[in-house]
Amino acid sequence: MYRGDSPCIEKEDEIATEYPLTIVLNGEEFATLVCTPTDLKDLAVGFLASEGVIRLPDEIISVSINEKRGFAYVETINKQPVSLEFYAKRFIGSCCGKSRQSFYFHNDVKTAKTITTRSQITVDQCFRLIELLQQQSFYFQTTGGVHNAALCSQDDIIVSRTDIGRHNTLDKIYGYWMFHRIPLKDKVIVFSGRISSEVLLKVAKIGVGMIVSKSAPTDLALDMADELGITIVGFVRGEKMNVYTHPERMIR
Template sequence: MDATTKKTILKYDGGGLVEQMDEIVTEYPLTIVLNGSEFATLVCTPSDLRDMAIGFLASEGIIRFPDEIESVTIDEKRGFAYVEIGNKQPVAAEFFSKRFIGSCCGKSRQSFYFHNDVKTAKTVTSKAQVTIEQCLYLMELLQQSSSHFQNTGGVHNAALCDRDSLLIVRTDIGRHNTLDKIYGHWLQNRFSLHDKLIVFSGRVSSEVLLKVAKIGIGILISKSAPTDLALQMADELGITVVGFVRGQKLNVYTHAQRIIH
């Protein structure tokens, strides 16, 4: 299935309505069936669906390693991803819906998390550093890499990078889906992440920050703004957040020691 579709529209260009062909991003529901039972339905762009199914399950704490997966079958026409994993124990719904409140006194990152986040979120200890110029350059590369964004304006993009190049680029209507697609691809093609970073087109919410932590990346560079809760989590999880990377400007919000000039 194509990630975009064509539609005839009427466009006002200042002088009147003109009929023209426009490119529209495809919105696609994918239902993950885990060991024979429906687990979740994700609304996404229909590309890299295997990566997204695996990355989503890993982000939710269902799997940790690719060898836990027995099979993945994508029925693109019907919108199903059938995943069989070795652990046949049923997944309790409350595991994914109730907050875990830590018993520690004072500041406790656990009070922010769901049960599965406590299980899978990593405190990042990466010593990697990146220059301001490299941050600006990588964001420019990300913007140039997405023909779907340039043609539709309706998708988000994320890339797993080293300091000089984009290694894995994923596109989706959901900003969090781009990170699941990256995570799923990395799980199937594991390599060192100690010097890697993520460049991202969307707002940095707490959900986005947690997905980056679960992948194990220490630097997140975004074109957009962070939320206060995302920055609290970034402080506690050891993640450098750089936001509003536009033109020749950027803001460094947390763990600034990784950004050098």
């Protein structure tokens, strides 16, 4: 559709798919995620790891996907029932006189890691990784309706994932890591969207010390990144970027 006297043109357009996936944990429904129907094993395992339900790959007995029905069946060694109430309650605590941990859920307290890596990255490498993510974002280019994330070395993308949900892209990355156990001390998460506190916590749970995005962070994400030892680089566009936290990891 065009303004004014320009003609209307009828044509087909590719639309992002919205797909409900119900995770069945040891025979009991645990959660339903709305997602893009790709890399579903990674998503199911990464989500459970992010929630603190599983901590190590050895805890997983089997994962199977019924794409037609929209179910992911996960069987783990621990058969004790999981309390959904536990995963929805806020944890009220303090840290060095601060109250930031009052924003964490119980499972966030268990699973968010403080990052101590001294690995560094150059400004040019950050620009390069954002460029690589954009080049690989074919589904975004055709639909404009998805987010992208990638686990990267300082020079290249190791694995990238796409989803309609920002958080799902990171759960897919986490699930991939659970299956492959790549060393993380020198790795970077490159991200297409806004860095919220929830996004930052997922990066901390994966165990990566830097997130680079073309978009902005929130104030709570910056507070948490400062506390958890994570470098946030935002607004990586053109020839500029903003380094918000732990700038000692950035070098020219």
